[in-house]
Amino acid sequence: TQLLEQSPQFLSIQEGENLTVYCNSSSVFSSLQWYRQEPGEGPVLLVTVVTGGEVKKLKRLTFQFGDARKDSSLHITAAQPGDTGLYLCAGVRNFNKFYFGSGTKLNVKP
């Protein structure tokens, strides 16, 4: 059983649409990270959120950490084909132990 559940599992949208990916847990984490993984490559860190309620923006990507530090969301505005990939959230405990979610596979069609 995954400690972190991501939804949706799959998402196929047209270029220009907005989307939100959710990462939920019943456990508290000291921080939460989001990664993007492309086929044949390892995950690449996008952002780390540390404080409950924290919001971070990375160009068209907005990341939010829940007030209770149990959940997080990733919102993409005006998605582009280059955003296609597997999005993974990872909860951090005990300083450097990472628990990955099940992943959201995003496909942005031109």
Next chain:
Amino acid sequence: EAGVVQSPRYKIIEKKQPVAFWCNPISGHNTLYWYRQNLGQGPELLIRYENEEAVDDSQLPKDRFSAERLKGVDSTLKIQPAELGDSAVYLCASSLLAGGSYEQYFGPGTRLTVT
């Protein structure tokens, strides 16, 4: 700066055969991780090293899996004997403390197929 290096990138073996994966982390990164990632799933930790010490190997199937990190730099993960269910991508990562939190850097992984 070179990233995390893994080899081989692909490996196909028959069940019951042994296999080994090698990882060279980013220079200066003391923490090294081995993960297994099944198709369409998130990575699952197998073992974590702090320098040459294995500090978390609770998820490592010790009957068939072994790992070592001699001199606290590169690392080897071995499976002997391999089973069909071991088919997966094996990822190595190293991490650095930055801004109060650890940032992981992953290698490209080794895709293992057991037939």
